[in-house]
Amino acid sequence: MKRVKSLGRYQRVVLLFTTVIVLVFTVIYPMTITRKGFLYKDVILTPNQENGNTIYSGKIQGKQASFTVSEDKTVIFQYDDKTFGPYRAKEDSTAIPKNIETEGGITGVELWQGDNIFFRGGVENNGDIRWVFHEDGSVEDLYFSTTTKTDIEIDEHGNVIDTMEPSATVILNLMYGPKLTHKGEWSVWLLGVFICIITVISILFADELFRFGLSFRIRNADQVEPSHWEIIGRHIYWTLLPIFAIIVFILGLQ
Known part of the structure; x- marks a missing residue:
């Protein structure tokens, strides 16, 4: 002293x-550290059970966001006043990529957004790692994008991207049961x-x-x-x- x-x-x-x-x-x-949940857009969305549904909720960029996963594995994502989905998946062996080799088995999947096919390809579960492949064998969720002067994001094909729209990998992870993490x-x-x-x-x-x-x-x-x-x-x-x-x-x- x-x-x-x-x-x-x-x-x-x-x-x-x-x-x-x-x-x-x-x-x-x-x-x-004790706040575990689903990591999306670098934000932890914490899970809660409501009427048989699992809801992962939190705030992204200051706005309310939530994934709702129902008992039949239907996924709906809500961000502020936007709603994405509902997304539903069904197995289809014809969707398995023909030109890739993996250590584990691949499950062919068709992912539907409403009445439209959102994704078609294969899913490989390898322990804690889940790989999602397009039907042509390319890895899903790997794409190039640019931002214009008006802050509109577009992909390599010139299509406008809503940066909050979940990818097929995110949706399938939620359907199969995501690995909860923490910061x-x-x-x-x-x-x-x-x-x-x-x-x-x-x-x-x-x-x-x-x-x-x-x-x-x-x-x-x-x-x-x-x-x-x-x-x-x-x-x-x-x-x-x-x-x-x-x-x-x-x-x-x-």
């Missing part, structure tokens, strides 16, 4: 700020805490660490006083470390 009182105002502010950072993210991380990694939280601890130690024992480093190069290092440039360097170091810790904490929540 005496050591803290002997610190300058800036050092005490950095110590307090660093402590607050750790406390805030120690609260945020458990809340984020946040405890290992990154530990790294952020470690950086904060380094910050605190470097402030509380600044002179001791300075002289310890010099003891390997000069004699009587315990009698050396830090220069003006050394003090400036410390302040820069103490400023950058908490900022770096915040960046690490935030990245760990992605």
